[in-house]
Amino acid sequence: xxxxxxxxxxxxxxxxxxxxxxxxxxxxxxxxxxxxxxxxxxxxxxxxxxxxxxxxxxxxxxxxxxxxxxxxxxxxxxxxxxxxxxxxxxxxxxxxxxxxxxxxxxxxxxxxx
Amino acid sequence: xxxxxxxxxxxxxxxxxxxxxxxxxxxxxxxxxxxxxxxxxxxxxxxxxxxxxxxxxxxxxxxxxxxxxxxxxxxxxxxxxxxxxxxxxxxxxxxxxxxxxxxxxxxxxxx
Numbered sequence: 317x318x319x320x321x322x323x324x325x326x327x328x329x330x331x332x333x334x335x336x337x338x339x340x341x342x343x344x345x346x347x348x349x350x351x352x353x354x355x356x357x358x359x360x361x362x363x364x365x366x367x368x369x370x371x372x373x374x375x376x377x378x379x380x381x382x383x384x385x386x387x388x389x390x391x392x393x394x395x396x397x398x399x400x401x402x403x404x405x406x407x408x409x410x411x412x413x414x415x416x417x418x419x420x421x422x423x424x425x426x427x428x429x
Numbered sequence: 430x431x432x433x434x435x436x437x438x439x440x441x442x443x444x445x446x447x448x449x450x451x452x453x454x455x456x457x458x459x460x461x462x463x464x465x466x467x468x469x470x471x472x473x474x475x476x477x478x479x480x481x482x483x484x485x486x487x488x489x490x491x492x493x494x495x496x497x498x499x500x501x502x503x504x505x506x507x508x509x510x511x512x513x514x515x516x517x518x519x520x521x522x523x524x525x526x527x528x529x530x531x532x533x534x535x536x537x538x539x540x
Binding site for chain 2 (some may be wrong): 347349351356359361364374375406411413415416417418420421422423425
């Protein structure tokens with residue numbers, strides 16, 4: 317079934333660790349996004365990509381980085397995690413063009429101790 | 430860039446009553462306005478959307494209205510039910526198609 321997958325679902329790590337949050341979609345979408353969300357709060361766009369080798373920073377400044385080497389894969393990396401990075405990270409994808417429905421993954425809840 | 434303001438932040442209604450959530454946007458070039466529902470611990474799901482060439486759209490108990498001149502749009506839920514309880518987010522699509530979300534409204538429907 318076509319979907320967007322995120323792993324891990326939950327992650328608890330210590331300060332200073334390097335982590336990568338995985339996101340893969342089988343929807344065949346060109347556009348992919350990363351949003352950061354505290355529980356029940358606003359979704360902040362931190363990264364987006366319109367295709368392979370294309371990445372842009374979103375409206376909320378983030379110390380994370382992303383890569384888009386394959387259409388279906390859009391991982392997010394934190395080189396040195398800090399407690400301020402504790403949040404939920406939601407990956408999403410959409411079809412090409414403006415005004416397209418956004419499909420979200422189940423999210424990764426990150427806790428940095 | 431686009432900025433979306435959403436009100437109220439919390440809304441409590443009795444089952445069967447109507448609920449209205451309002452959003453304003455800043456970028457007059459935005460032309461796509463979706464609404465997402467997020468239940469506790471789950472991913473946001475699209476419930477209805479409207480494009481700028483339409484003033485109103487309805488889907489069963491849910492309707493959305495758009496006023497391009499005033500740059501605001503609203504979500505209307507009639508005959509609310511307990512399963513409508515969730516956080517609702519409005520959004521606007523700015524240049525390039527990226528979605529900018531409002532702050533969210535936590536709706537509680539009391540039986």
